[in-house]
Amino acid sequence: MSTHKQRPLNGYHVIFLTQSAMIGTGILTLPQKLSSLGYSQAFVPLLFGLIACLTMWPMIWLNSKYKNDNLFRINEKLLGTWIGKSINIIIVLSFIIFLAGIISDYMNLIQTTALTEQTITIPVLFFLLLLLYIVSGGIKSIARFCIITFFLTIPILYFLRWSIEKGDISHVLPLFNFNGTEFLNALKEGYLSILGYELIMFYYPYIENQKKAFKHALIGVWISIILCLITTLVSVMYYSEWQLKNIEFSVLHLFKAGELTFIERIDIFGITLWVFLILSTVAGYLWTAKKGLDSIRSKETKSHDYIITILIFLLIILPISQELLERLFKLSNYVVYVLIIWPMFLSIIHLLRKKQVQP
Amino acid sequence: MKEKLFLVVIVLVSIYLAGCTAKELKVPLEDVGMVGVMAFDYIDEDNLKLTVAIPQYSPEAKEHTQIFSVSTDLISKGIVDIESLSDKKVVLNQLRVVLINEEFARHGKVEKSIQHLYRNPEVGNKVLIAVVKGNGEEMLKGKYPDKPNINFYLNDLLQPSINTAFNPNTNIHDFIYAQTNPVFDAIVPILEKKESKIEVEGIALFKGKNMLHSLPKDEALIIQALQGRKKLAPMNLTLSNDSKGERLMMDLIDSKVKIKSNKNFDTPKLTITLHIEGTLVEFKGERENSLKTVESTAKLENDINEELEESISDFLKKLQEFEADPIGLTESFRMYYKGEWKEENKQEILSKLQWDIHVNTSIMSTGTLK
Incomplete structure (x- = not known):
């Protein structure tokens, strides 16, 4: 087996790692997040895709200068050990909160739709155990899980059939019916849904064919963008503007439109299948957080996985006030936003300190 | 080896510890009462009478449906009240x-x-809504001896079969x-209880938050x-143009509609083109025996077109009077409107709206007899 190679990720792995990390809970609420644009949101994911491409380029460029280092090491090299480490701590902490946010969002959703008479403690526990199992196999096992996730979940698209039949394509017109503030609002709220591609900064050293990494990652990004586009387009066709604004999990209601004689509630079916998408997203982040902890403590042990998982579990289960949690989740989102622009800043430093730093 | 032992211990411990969990209060299926039909009756502004029909599966019961009725101000409170009347856990x-x-519908x-x-x-999402003439509770409590159960009966009645597709x-x-x-x-079908039958009687047109009017089929x-x-459902027409009162019935095979606006918000005008294809099933009137040539059919098609154009135009005028639009005519104006489209925009366009209607009927066949 090739698991023990220095650079285990081939092209397909990169495509699906990028793709799966982007599709998670975000897409469920995407039409609602973009609702400040009303019906004009339909083609906004394309714009997001463009932004993603533009911001990914500096990431890859920076990484290609340090072929064997992930972002944590690059931080330390470029900014010095102390500043670098402090930044890494912030990244790891915010990743942990971010992870807890994704998982608790999804679990709360499951709780309100599928398991209405139960608390979520035990489902969360099982979810985290499964997650640990996937992550303990290393980045390649995550990549493989992402591939299988994609092919297992893509048939869900079929369930959109009924909403497309019922929907009205004329809602798409007029195009660009919004003003600047509405757009910025939607960008701030909605861009979160397509985050995930920035993880490439962390697994780049494991990519076999680093010259083509950008191309492969782009394919992954655009697969996700097209899925987002389908979601927003069908939502726009099917809903009224009020519904777009007020239905939190619009995708769920899209499934509800389904009419199969042998399945009554397709939405429950879809939402439980969604666990694959959440797992694949979260696995990437957990692996990254673990690598971060490794680099902060300058040693690699498996126990870091466990420590992070326990932290996440506590964050979800402990009776922390919902308000504080929401604020933490929001904060971690902003850190991830900053992370997208971070490589541009690092690239400038790299150019300035080129001679002093040994790649 | 050590790891494997550890795993075995963990598995064993968790299996045995599972016995210590508090017994979960899950209701067995026999004790769940699944509400099939719900009826809201008006009492006053704040209160409503909530009636639910729950199928009774126990063979010992004489009736196949349990019906409970409470008056309440909140729906979920009503459900809880019903639970205390019922021997089962009530779920929706x-x-x-x-x-x-x-x-x-009019005031609630x-x-x-x-x-x-x-x-x-x-x-x-498959919950169908209907307006009841009279009292919903009575409809649920009514006796329908030839129907298995009010739950099935109402659901089947409201499902769109081709002949009631107007619903x-x-x-x-x-x-x-x-x-x-x-x-x-919004439009919603209207039901009326007639002795031991329920009839789909027409449709209720809503405006704003309440029902405005009832429209015929x-x-x-x-x-x-x-x-x-x-x-579409089969269409029956009375040709009035030659004032001979010819009656005909058409089965519609296909229909296509194109609604185009002139994109002008000051003098709004719609061009509506409707193509319908169908077979002539029955005809009663003077021309009954002369409909054999292509020309005579073409003449008949023309008559149908004119008749339809007129009745559509009359209907649109009626809508203008009601200031309500169940068709979505203004959508073709909204598509070209920058900014937020509001209820007022619709009213404005609707009040000034003019239209041009073209109907193209083609009769595919008149049956297999010459």
Whole structure:
């Protein structure tokens, strides 16, 4: 087996790692997040895709200068050990909160739709155990899980059939019916849904064919963008503007439109299948957080996985006030936003300190 | 080896520890009462009478349906009250039909009540809504000796079969969609209890938060034709142009509609083109025996066109008087409007609206006899 190679990720792995990390809970609420644009949101994911491409380029460029280092090491090299480490701590902490946010969002959703008479403690526990199992196999096992996730979940698209039949394509017109503030609002709220591609900064050293990494990652990004586009387009066709604004999990209601004689509630079916998408997203982040902890403590042990998982579990289960949690989740989102622009800043430093730093 | 032992211990411990968990209070299936039909009756502004029908599966019971009725101000409180009347846990997962009586539709908080159901994750989307003439509770309590159970009966009645396809078949999503979309006004079928039968009587036109008017069946057919539904109910017409009162019945095979606006918001005008294809099933009148040539059929098609154009035009005028639009005519103006489209925009366009209607009927066949 090739698991023990220095650079285990081939092209397909990169495509699906990028793709799966982007599709998670975000897409469920995407039409609602973009609702400040009303019906004009339909083609906004394309714009997001463009932004993603533009911001990914500096990431890859920076990484290609340090072929064997992930972002944590690059931080330390470029900014010095102390500043670098402090930044890494912030990244790891915010990743942990971010992870807890994704998982608790999804679990709360499951709780309100599928398991209405139960608390979520035990489902969360099982979810985290499964997650640990996937992550303990290393980045390649995550990549493989992402591939299988994609092919297992893509048939869900079929369930959109009924909403497309019922929907009205004329809602798409007029195009660009919004003003600047509405757009910025939607960008701030909605861009979160397509985050995930920035993880490439962390697994780049494991990519076999680093010259083509950008191309492969782009394919992954655009697969996700097209899925987002389908979601927003069908939502726009099917809903009224009020519904777009007020239905939190619009995708769920899209499934509800389904009419199969042998399945009554397709939405429950879809939402439980969604666990694959959440797992694949979260696995990437957990692996990254673990690598971060490794680099902060300058040693690699498996126990870091466990420590992070326990932290996440506590964050979800402990009776922390919902308000504080929401604020933490929001904060971690902003850190991830900053992370997208971070490589541009690092690239400038790299150019300035080129001679002093040994790649 | 050590790891494997550890794993075995963990598995064993967790299996045995599972016995220590508090017993979960899950209700067994026999003890769940699945509400099939719900009826809201108007009492006053704040209160409503909530009636539910729950199928009774026990073979020992004489009746196949349990019916409970409470008056309440909140729907969910009503459900809880019903639970204390019932021997079962009442759940809404199998809810299929919501009946609202006409008074409630006209004066009650219809939108809010339906929204409450729309929000509830237990309730599916296939819940059909209907307005009841008279009293919903009576309809549920009525005796229908040749029907298995009121739950099935109502659900089957409201399902769109081809002959009752004029029935707008409004489910929760459709209702909320039409209510909240400024282009539309919602329509809901009206049921009426007649001795031991229930009849789909027409449709209720909503405006704003409440029911405005009831429309007869043939006008419902026009609404659906103009909304672009492909399969329509059979159409019966009385040709009035030659004042001979010829009657005919057509089975419609296909219908296509194109609505184009002139994009002018000051003098709005719509061009509506309706193509319908069908077979002539029955004809009664002077020309009965002369409809054998191509020319005579063409002449008949022309007559049908004119008749339809006139009745559509009359109907649109009626809508203008009501200031309500179940068809969504203003959608083709909204498509070209920059900014937020509001209810007022619709009213403005609708009041000034002019139209041009072209109907193209083609009679595919008149049966196999010469």
